[in-house]
Amino acid sequence: MNPPSPAWVDALIAIFVVAGAVTALIGSFGLLRGKTFFQRVHPPSLVATGGTWGLTLATMIQSSLVTSRPYLHAILIPLFIALTAPITTVFLTRAALFRARRRGEPDIPSPPLSGDPRAAPGDRAAGASGGTPASSA
Amino acid sequence: MSPLLTWALLFALGCLTLSATFALVRMIIGPRAEDRVLAFDCLYLNSMLVIVTLGLLYRSSSYFEAALLIAMFGFVGSSAMAKFLLRGEIIE
Numbered sequence: 001m002n003p004p005s006p007a008w009v010d011a012l013i014a015i016f017v018v019a020g021a022v023t024a025l026i027g028s029f030g031l032l033r034g035k036t037f038f039q040r041v042h043p044p045s046l047v048a049t050g051g052t053w054g055l056t057l058a059t060m061i062q063s064s065l066v067t068s069r070p071y072l073h074a075i076l077i078p079l080f081i082a083l084t085a086p087i088t089t090v091f092l093t094r095a096a097l098f099r100a101r102r103r104g105e106p107d108i109p110s111p112p113l114s115g116d117p118r119a120a121p122g123d124r125a126a127g128a129s130g131g132t133p134a135s136s137a
Numbered sequence: 138m139s140p141l142l143t144w145a146l147l148f149a150l151g152c153l154t155l156s157a158t159f160a161l162v163r164m165i166i167g168p169r170a171e172d173r174v175l176a177f178d179c180l181y182l183n184s185m186l187v188i189v190t191l192g193l194l195y196r197s198s199s200y201f202e203a204a205l206l207i208a209m210f211g212f213v214g215s216s217a218m219a220k221f222l223l224r225g226e227i228i229e
Contacts, residue, residue: 007139014145017193021149021156024186028156031179032163037172040163044179047156052182055149055189063198074201077189077208081182084212088178091219096171098223 005065013058020054027051037096038109041089048085052078138196146194153190157183174218181211 023046030043056078063071100108157180164176185207192200 005139007141010139010142013193014142017142017145017149017190020186021152021190024183025152025156025159028159028179028183031176032159037169037175040172040175044175044182047179047182047186051153051186055186055193059189059193059198059201062193062196063201066196067198071198074198077185077201077205080205080208080212084208084216085178085182088212088216088219091216091223092171092174092178095219095222096169099169099171 009061009065013061016054016058016061020051020058023047023050023054036107037100038093041093041096045085045089048081049078052081143194146190149190150187150194153183153187157187170222171219174215174222177218178211178215181207181215185211 027043027046027048027050030046031040034040034043056074059074060071063074097108160176160179160183164173164180167173167176185204188200188204188207192198192204
């Protein structure tokens, strides 16, 4: 029903697909390989950016070719992921930091030395008394 | 569809399966709850990418809605679990 797609379009789609899938694989391997939780937080954002963008760009190219008009709905997926993935990561890192301080682990990331004025006193209080943020719950 | 694209899509499916397996292993061995929530989020993203790849393989544009729904449910689930780890309750 559709004319066969030109070879260079197929090659372009294949490049995007392989790049996205390999980036996702690297991200998940980093999730498996990190030593502490705060090292393991970082690699899954490779899945959320590189993998999602690569596969979605390939989908956009192929669907535009199949329907022979611009098909741009697929860009909603990486936009939505780009909006929501940092929210989850920030919540999760805060929870992990809070729980690590309650357990009294020695090697947690230190608070920033300067800059955010809210961070330093609250963090010291949480580290000393063990659980100031929970008192507001 | 040219054989090059078919093989690229099969390779991508293999990579994403391996990647989901890594996330699953981290979910099983993860020492603490936050590791498991992180692995759950990564597993959701990987399964969404598998569905996008299947839509490419079958040349159908209706897989896109399923992928969008999975992304949305994954965000709701993992942020609710992160909130639960932070506060001990979800709805304040």
